[in-house]
Amino acid sequence: MNTAKLKRMTRRTEFYMLIVLILLIALVQVRSGGKLIALPGVFTRLNVTVLRTMVVDGMFAMCSLVVMISGGFDLSFPAIAALSYSLTTTLCLNNGWCQSSPIAGLLLAMAIGWVLGMLNGWIISNFKLNTMIVTLGTQTFFTGISMGLLKLKEITSTLPEGFKAFGKLYIFESADPASGIRFTLSAMVLFLIALCAIVSFILNKTMFGRALYAIGGNEVSAERAGYNVKRTKFLLYSAVGALAGFIGMIRVCMESQSIPKAMVGKEMTIIPAVILGGASIYGGEGTVFGTVVAVGIISLVSNSMLILGIDTYWQQFFNGLVILVGVTVSALQAKRQKH
Amino acid sequence: MKKIIAAVLAIMMILSLVAAVAEGTPRIAYVPKVIGQPWWDHVQQGVEQWAADNGIDVIYKGGTTVDAAEQVQIMTDLVNQGIDILCFSPNDPDACEEICKQAREKGIIVIATEASGMENVDYDIEAFDEAGLGAFLMDELAAQMGEEGEYITMVGSMTMESQNNWADAAVARAEEAYPNLVLVDDKRVEDNSDAQEAYNLTMQLKEKYPNLKGILGTGSFDAPGAARAIEEMGLTGQMFAISVAMPAEVSDYLISGTLKSVALWDASVTAKVQLNCAMALFNGQAEKIEEGTDLLEEGYHSVHIADNGKGKDFIYGDGYLAVTVDNWESFGF
Structure with missing residues (x-):
């Protein structure tokens, strides 16, 4: 590796995040008495739990990442997810759908999310308003529809069997050598991997991906360079809506319950993670790899607080610190690039 | 004529209004x-x-x-x-x-x-009085655990006064009546009134305390979350959880036997x-x-x-x- 390449690498946030993640893994490994990584087998009870937590957060982070690369903020994706899955599960329950297969429900949630996302896209692309303000408005609007207008209720034990069975699928099963306790690697991890691959492909290999980076870098230049800014933004926000609906439904399956207000405030843990992973708050920057590393850090911390002997109050402290560090690093980098 | 009717109606409305206020x-x-x-x-x-x-x-x-x-x-x-x-x-x-x-x-x-x-x-x-419910939760859990083993208490939040008082009363009851029940070092955890968090905590607790046998929950998310973790670990019948909970929310776990009982008012x-x-x-x-x-x-x-x-x-x-x-x-x- 030549020095120029090394120098370039050390300038990237992802590089430091990866170091943090490795140090953290080492710390948890030591404090837990070797429960995080146990060779020769790859999976342990602790790391499958961390991976499981990463599924929903990681997929939401992908939503947030693509929006941030385009220079926008989407605060409404948790509200879209919540309205999509709450409406879907209520419809399925009332009509007796999805008793054996979850596919219709997943498609329905995506369709609802797509429609909601289109509303975001339409407002943002047509009126050229600040994305944060627009999505803050639509977030409240969607929550209002769910809780006020439709009065959607929690669905727990009565959740259609198709969803419950789907959420319990696993691709690996084993038992903890020490205690004999069974553990499984949720099959939902495959969705996270697939989504990361797809987003990575779109960002790096397609015109749409290039358009996102260009718009995020400088919208006026992008427009002059021939990118259709309006159409790109409309497509982006509608796609993120559909994706949010899908992710919400995956969460419902994994938890075997549909709770309309479970997503409230979710954006406030996801967006900092994406910033921490190297996405710029000014747009034009961000990678799938950095985002996955950052989500990994947060999932690992939240799943090992007790093992590390950290009081639960300190988790809030940690989350606050993440926001501060992430935003500061991002702002400093943007400043350095200008000079 | 219309005017008279209108006037009478108006007077009646005013009178009824006065009556309502007076009452x-x-x-x-x-x-x-x-x-x-x-x-x-x-x-x-x-x-x-x-x-x-x-x-x-x-x-x-x-x-x-x-x-x-x-x-x-x-x-x-x-x-x-x-x-x-x-x-x-x-x-x-x-x-x-x-x-x-x-x-x-x-x-x-x-x-x-x-x-x-x-x-x-x-x-x-x-x-009910808080000591009474706390003792009731402990009695139920102790019976399920065979009156021996390690346990921990769980609350929705450390600032929720009554849930913490129940947990205190339950611990007091255990100290008084069940000498073979052992409260583990962490003593109390909070799940932010979220079943998913209760699930994660149960997974972590079992990792930290391999002999943990009981979770004395308080809020209505504690037992359902803990039960899902217990079921997934294949520990039904070996590890127990209880809390206050809504019957329909825990019916799956009552039927499968992962939860033996929950408390309610x-x-x-x-x-x-x-x-x-x-x-x-x-x-x-x-x-x-x-x-x-x-x-x-x-x-x-x-x-x-x-x-x-x-x-x-x-x-x-x-x-x-x-x-x-x-x-x-x-x-x-």
């Missing part, structure tokens, strides 16, 4: 911990039924998240709007003291529940009793609620009075019960 229908507000959760939906139904039965409107208003600051804001708005009666269930009793003090200075009758330690209220009403009845108590004070039927007073609901026909430890009385009824696989369907929620 003194109070303006009542009920503020729950949160809205949009089954437990509080059930309370809301109770409050609405009470309003229909008594022909008095009740404003039912709460936050969409379990947030002390948001709740205080809602209470402040209501007090400033001008109400006569404020019934509520605080997320953080200490945070509500100031606004309750202001409300009482304005002559508003303030009735709390699940906050027996509060000072600036007319009365706090509990379905009917919070919608407690809410009605809050309103009954407030009405008694408002109408001047009673200056003070005494031991044995009838507050007009099942379990509260002869209420108990106890000192809250700060020199203030609170009211409690006889209201907890065990929900099992045999009786969960009878509750209808």
Whole structure:
């Protein structure tokens, strides 16, 4: 590796995040008495739990990442997810759908999310308003529809069997050598991997991906360079809506319950993670790899607080610190690039 | 002719308005911990039924998240709007003291529940005394654990006064009656009233304490979350959990045998009793609620009075019960 390449690498946030993640893994490994990584087998009870937590957060982070690369903020994706899955599960329950297969429900949630996302896209692309303000408005609007207008209720034990069975699928099963306790690697991890691959492909290999980076870098230049800014933004926000609906439904399956207000405030843990992973708050920057590393850090911390002997109050402290560090690093980098 | 009819109607309307004011229908507000959760939906139904039965409107208003600051804001708005009666269930009793003090200075009758330690209220009403429920939870869990093994307590949040008091009482009960039950080092964990968090905590706890056998939960998310983890670990019948919970929310686990029982009282009845108590004070039927007073609901026909430890009385009824696989369907929620 030549020095120029090394120098370039050390300038990237992802590089430091990866170091943090490795140090953290080492710390948890030591404090837990070797429960995080146990060779020769790859999976342990602790790391499958961390991976499981990463599924929903990681997929939401992908939503947030693509929006941030385009220079926008989407605060409404948790509200879209919540309205999509709450409406879907209520419809399925009332009509007796999805008793054996979850596919219709997943498609329905995506369709609802797509429609909601289109509303975001339409407002943002047509009126050229600040994305944060627009999505803050639509977030409240969607929550209002769910809780006020439709009065959607929690669905727990009565959740259609198709969803419950789907959420319990696993691709690996084993038992903890020490205690004999069974553990499984949720099959939902495959969705996270697939989504990361797809987003990575779109960002790096397609015109749409290039358009996102260009718009995020400088919208006026992008427009002059021939990118259709309006159409790109409309497509982006509608796609993120559909994706949010899908992710919400995956969460419902994994938890075997549909709770309309479970997503409230979710954006406030996801967006900092994406910033921490190297996405710029000014747009034009961000990678799938950095985002996955950052989500990994947060999932690992939240799943090992007790093992590390950290009081639960300190988790809030940690989350606050993440926001501060992430935003500061991002702002400093943007400043350095200008000079 | 039309003019005369119109005039008569107008006079009648004015008279009925005067009559209503003279009769003194109070303006009542009920503020729950949160809205949009089954437990509080059930309370809301109770409050609405009470309003229909008594022909008095009740404003039912709460936050969409379990947030002390948001709740205080809602209470402040209501007090400033001008109400006569404020019934509520605080997320953080200490945070509500100031606004309750202001409300009482304005002559508003303030009735709390699940906050027996509060000072600036007319009365706090509990379905039962906290020590009684804590001991009940412990007795149930101890029987399931065979009266031996390691256990831990779980609460929705460390700031939720009553849940922490139940947990304290449960621990006291274990120390007194079950010498072979051992409380692990972490003693108490909080799940932010989220079943997913309760699940994660259970997974982590079992990792940290391989011999952990029981989780004494309190809030309605604790047992369902813990049970899902226990089922996934394949530990049904070897590890146990209990908490207060809604029957329909835990029916899967009661049927599969992962949960043997959960504890419950009917919070919608407690809410009605809050309103009954407030009405008694408002109408001047009673200056003070005494031991044995009838507050007009099942379990509260002869209420108990106890000192809250700060020199203030609170009211409690006889209201907890065990929900099992045999009786969960009878509750209808």
